[in-house]
Amino acid sequence: MAYSEKLLDHYDNPRNIGSFDKNDGGVGTGLVGAPACGDVMKLQIKVGADGRIADAKFKTFGCGSAIASSSLATEWVKGKTLEEAEKIKNTEIAQHLSLPPVKIHCSVLAEDAIKAAIKDFRTKQGSKDKAAE
Amino acid sequence: MNSITSTSPNLDNRPKLPVYLDYQATTPCDPRVVQAMLPYFTEKFGNPHSRNHSYGWDAEEAVEKARKQVADLIGADEKEIIFTSGATESNNLALKGVAHFYKDRKDHIITVATEHKCVLDSCRHLELEGFKVTYLSVQQNGLIDLEKLKAAITDKTSIVSVMAVNNEIGVIQPLAEIGAICRERGVFFHTDAAQAAGKIPLDVNAMKIDLMSISGHKIYGPKGIGALFVRRKPRVRMEAMIHGGGQERGFRSGTLPTPLIVGLGEACAIAQKEMGTEAERLTVLRDRLFNGLKAQLPDIYLNGDLDRRIPGNLNVSFAYVEGEGLMMGIKDLAVSSGSACTSASLEPSYVLRALGVEEELAHTSLRLGLGRFSTEQDVDYAIEQIVQAVKRLREMSPLWEMAQEGIDIKSIEWAEH
Numbered sequence: 001m002a003y004s005e006k007l008l009d010h011y012d013n014p015r016n017i018g019s020f021d022k023n024d025g026g027v028g029t030g031l032v033g034a035p036a037c038g039d040v041m042k043l044q045i046k047v048g049a050d051g052r053i054a055d056a057k058f059k060t061f062g063c064g065s066a067i068a069s070s071s072l073a074t075e076w077v078k079g080k081t082l083e084e085a086e087k088i089k090n091t092e093i094a095q096h097l098s099l100p101p102v103k104i105h106c107s108v109l110a111e112d113a114i115k116a117a118i119k120d121f122r123t124k125q126g127s128k129d130k131a132a133e
Numbered sequence: 134m135n136s137i138t139s140t141s142p143n144l145d146n147r148p149k150l151p152v153y154l155d156y157q158a159t160t161p162c163d164p165r166v167v168q169a170m171l172p173y174f175t176e177k178f179g180n181p182h183s184r185n186h187s188y189g190w191d192a193e194e195a196v197e198k199a200r201k202q203v204a205d206l207i208g209a210d211e212k213e214i215i216f217t218s219g220a221t222e223s224n225n226l227a228l229k230g231v232a233h234f235y236k237d238r239k240d241h242i243i244t245v246a247t248e249h250k251c252v253l254d255s256c257r258h259l260e261l262e263g264f265k266v267t268y269l270s271v272q273q274n275g276l277i278d279l280e281k282l283k284a285a286i287t288d289k290t291s292i293v294s295v296m297a298v299n300n301e302i303g304v305i306q307p308l309a310e311i312g313a314i315c316r317e318r319g320v321f322f323h324t325d326a327a328q329a330a331g332k333i334p335l336d337v338n339a340m341k342i343d344l345m346s347i348s349g350h351k352i353y354g355p356k357g358i359g360a361l362f363v364r365r366k367p368r369v370r371m372e373a374m375i376h377g378g379g380q381e382r383g384f385r386s387g388t389l390p391t392p393l394i395v396g397l398g399e400a401c402a403i404a405q406k407e408m409g410t411e412a413e414r415l416t417v418l419r420d421r422l423f424n425g426l427k428a429q430l431p432d433i434y435l436n437g438d439l440d441r442r443i444p445g446n447l448n449v450s451f452a453y454v455e456g457e458g459l460m461m462g463i464k465d466l467a468v469s470s471g472s473a474c475t476s477a478s479l480e481p482s483y484v485l486r487a488l489g490v491e492e493e494l495a496h497t498s499l500r501l502g503l504g505r506f507s508t509e510q511d512v513d514y515a516i517e518q519i520v521q522a523v524k525r526l527r528e529m530s531p532l533w534e535m536a537q538e539g540i541d542i543k544s545i546e547w548a549e550h
Contacts (some may be wrong), residue, residue, distance in 0.1 A: 011461055017529050019350075034547030035493035035532060038455050038481065042531035059531040063457035116227065 003064060007072035010068035015075050018057040020044045025128060030113040030123025034094035039106065040065045043113035044098050045077060045085070047121055053077045053085055058113075069110035111123050148510045151464045156445050156504030157300050157328060158469060162352040162396065163505065170355065173392040182380065192391045199398025206401040207326070207345060208336035209362050215381040216394055217245030219359035220327035221251040223346030224294075226361055227323045228255045228384065230371030231344070231417050232264055232293045239291035243267045243320075245277055245306075248296050252325055256294075265289075270380040273489050274438035283314055284545035292321045292344075297329030301471065301484040301500055302437030303446025305333060319368055327351050327359075331404030332412070332443045337362055345371050347401075349393065353505055354400030358393035361385075411505060415444035416511050418503050423447055425516035430523055432536075435499060436471075436485055446499040448485075450494045451519075453533035454526040458510040459499065462522030466515055471498035493532075493542070 003011075019042070020027045025048050033040040033067030047052035056074035060067045071091055077085040090107040093099075097105055138334030153161075154191025197211070199409035204211040217223045232242055244256055246268045256266045267275050267285045272345050277295060286293070293315050294308050300361060308324060315322035323344035329335060330345075333351035337345060342362070349358040353427045363384065377386025404411075426433060432452040448471070449460060456470035490498075501515070527533040532542055 014529065019534065031531065031545075032548065033543055035496070036547070038489075038496040040492075040531050040547075059529055059534055061453060061458075061530045061532045062455045064461040066455075067458055074478075130291075 001024070002115060003086025003100075007065065007068045007099070010071040010097070011064045011113040014058075014067060014071040015054075016057050017059065019059060020055075020057055020072070022045055025124055026058060026121075028117040028119070028120075028124070029113060030120060030122065032116055033062070033066075033100050033109050035061065038062060039109060041066065041070045041109050041113040043070060043110075043117050045117045047082070047112075048122045051081055053080050062106065064108075065097070065099055065106040066109060069099070069106045072096060073110040073114055077114055082121070085114055086118055089113055136161045139355050147513050148508065152465060152466045152508070152514055154466055154468045154501050154503065154515060155390065156502035156507070156512070157500060158502070158505055159284050159356065160351045160353045161506065162350075162355055163400060163403060165403060166354055166399045168397045170392045170396040173395050176441045177391070178435055179391075181391055182378065184397075185277055185471060186304040193290060196389055196392055196397050199401075201395045202398035202402045202405075203347065203360050204362075206330060206405045206489055207362060208334070208338055209526050210365065211346075213337075213365055215361045215363055216382050216389055216397075217361055217385055218357055219316065219350070220249075220346045220348035220448055221359075223348075223359050223361035224249070224251045224323075224325050225255050226374055227290065227363075228252065229259065229374060230384070231321055231369065233321070233372040234370045235291040236264070239289050241280065242294070243266070243285050243290060243294055243518045244294040245296065247275065247299055247301075247484045248294065249300055249327070251292055252296070253317060269295075271487055274441070275299060275302050275401045275436075275484075275488055276306060276438060276441060277311075279307065279310055279314065282311065282473075286314070286318045286320055287293050290318075290320045293324055294325070296325040296327075298326070298332065298443050299344075299437065299484065300328050301482060302488070303328070303442045303443045305329070305438045305443065308335075308340045308342065315343075316341045328385045328443065329345065331401065331408060331409070332445065334408070337364070343367075347397075349378040349397040349400060352400045352404050353394040355393050358390060358397045360397065366404055391546040406442045412444045415503050415507070418507055418509065419447060421509070422501060422503070422512045422515060423449070425512070426519060429516070433523075434494065435486060436490055438474060444509075445503040448498055448502075449501065450485075450490065450498045451523050452494060452497055453530045453536060455496050456498055458526055459497070459519075462516075462526060463518045468502075471495055471500065537547045 020028045028045045030043045032096045042059045043102040044057045045053045046055040089110040093107040179188025179192040181192040200211040321343040325346045327348040330347045344366045345362040347360040350356040434450045436448040485495040
C-alpha cells in the first residue's frame with residue numbers, strides 16, 4: 001500500500017510519544033479501540049490554567065495509519081481550547097494524511113481519542129468542583 | 134553449479150535489500166531452471182501435440198521428460214501426472230472433478246479449516262451446488278485430529294482433502310496416517326502439496342495419496358504452471374473443467390506450455406537431488422533466526438508446531454505490536470503478516486484463528502519464510518531490523534505499557550469497533 005509522505009513522516013518520527021500521570025487532575029486520558037480489532041490508542045491532554053491544552057501525549061498499538069493519525073492529533077490539539085479541540089474532525093485527519101479508504105477508521109479512532117480525553121478531563125474537573133463546593 | 138541469484142550477499146557482506154523472507158508466497162526461478170527453459174521459447178518452440186514434424190516431436194519429448202521428473206519427485210508414474218496452470222487449478226480440478234463425477238452416489242466432502250483459500254472456496258462453491266462439506270478443526274499446533282477425521286467419514290464421502298504443508302504456519306499434516314484411513318474406508322485422499330513438494334519427502338504410494346496438487350513457482354520453477362497427480366490404481370475418475378482437444382487424458386484440454394513444463398520438471402529434478410542438504414541448511418538458518426529473536430525480545434510466540442514443520446517457515450507473534458505497523462518499520466525486509474490490516478477483509482488470519490490464537494495475538498504475527506537463496510547475512514540483518522522495530526513500537530504501545538505496569542489487558546472492557 002502506498003502511503004503519503006506526511007503519513008510516513010509521522011510513522012517514522014512520531015510526535016509526542018509518551019504518557020502523563022493519569023491521576024493528575026490537569027490531565028485527561030482517552031483510551032479507545034480494542035486489541036482484538038488490531039488498534040488501541042491512548043491520547044492524553046494536559047490543560048493549562050488558561051483553559052488551553054498545553055501539552056499532549058499518545059501511545060498507539062496499531063498499523064502505520066493509526067500511529068500517524070494519533071501523532072497528528074496530539075500536534076493539532078496543542079494550544080487549542082477544549083471547545084476548539086472537540087471540533088477536530090476525522091475527515092480533516094484523513095485528508096491531511098491522505099489515508100486510503102480502508103484506513104479511514106484510524107482517523108475516526110483518533111477523533112474518538114481526542115473526545116474521550118476531553119471528556120475524562122471534564123469529568124475530573126466536575127468532581128473537583130463538587131468537592132470544592 | 135552453485136546457484137546464487139540476486140538475493141545473495143555482496144562484497145561488503147551486506148545483504149541485497151530488501152531481504153526476501155517470503156518464500157511461502159513465491160520463490161525466484163532457479164537460474165538452472167531458466168537455462169533449461171530458454172530453448173523452448175525460441176528454436177524448440179513446437180507444439181507438443183504436433184505429430185507430423187520434428188518441432189512437435191522435440192517439444193513432446195521435453196514435456197514427457199518433465200512429466201517423468203515431476204512423477205519421480207513424488208514416487209508416481211509419469212502417466213499419472215497432468216499439467217495445469219498451477220496449484221489453484223489443480224485443487225479446483227481435484228475437488229470439483231471428483232465431486233462431480235461421483236455425485237450420483239456420493240455428495241460429501243471433508244476438508245480442513247486451515248486449507249488454502251482455493252480449496253475452501255472450491256468447497257463453498259460445491260456447497261452451493263448442493264454438496265455437503267465438513268470442515269475439520271485443527272489442534273493448537275495446527276495438525277488435524279485423526280479421530281475426528283475417522284468420525285467425519287461416511288458412506289457418502291467421495292473425497293478427503295488435507296493440505297500437506299500449511300502456507301502460513303508451515304506445519305506438516307500426518308499424510309501417511311490420513312492416507313491409510315482414507316484407503317481403508319474407500320475414500321479418495323487429495324492433498325494440496327504446493328508448499329510440500331520439493332521441501333519434504335513425499336511418496337504417493339507409501340502415503341496412499343490419490344490426488345496431489347503441485348505448484349511450479351513455490352519450488353523455484355516458473356509461475357503459471359503446476360501439476361495434478363491422479364492415481365491410476367485404484368483409478369480416480371474426474372469430470373474435466375476445461376474442455377477442448379482432449380489433452381492430458383481428457384482431464385485438461387489446451388496446448389501444453391512447453392517452456393513452463395520444462396521449467397517445472399527441472400525444478401522438481403533439482404529439488405529431489407538437493408532436498409536433503411537444503412533442508413539441513415534451512416533448519417540451521419531458521420533456528421538462528423528464531424533463537425536470535427527470542428534472545429533479544431520477550432513475549433514472542435511461535436504459531437504452529439515447531440517439530441512437525443518445514444525448515445523454511447517461521448510464524449511468530451510479537452505481542453503488543455500490530456503486524457502491519459511492524460511491517461512498516463522493517464521496510465528492508467520482504468515478509469507477510471497475519472494482521473488484519475494487511476488484508477482487504479480487515480480480518481486477522483483465519484489460519485491463526487483456527488489454531489485458537491487469540492485475535493489480539495493474531496494481529497501481531499509475521500510470517501518469515503526462508504529458502505534456497507537465503508543467507509546467514511540475510512538472517513542476521515533480519516534479526517537486527519525486527520528487534521529494533523519491535524522495541525521501538527513497544528515503547529509506543531499502550532498495551533506494552535499496561536503489561537509492564539502489571540495490568541491485565543483482558544480485564545479492561547474494550548469497546549470493539
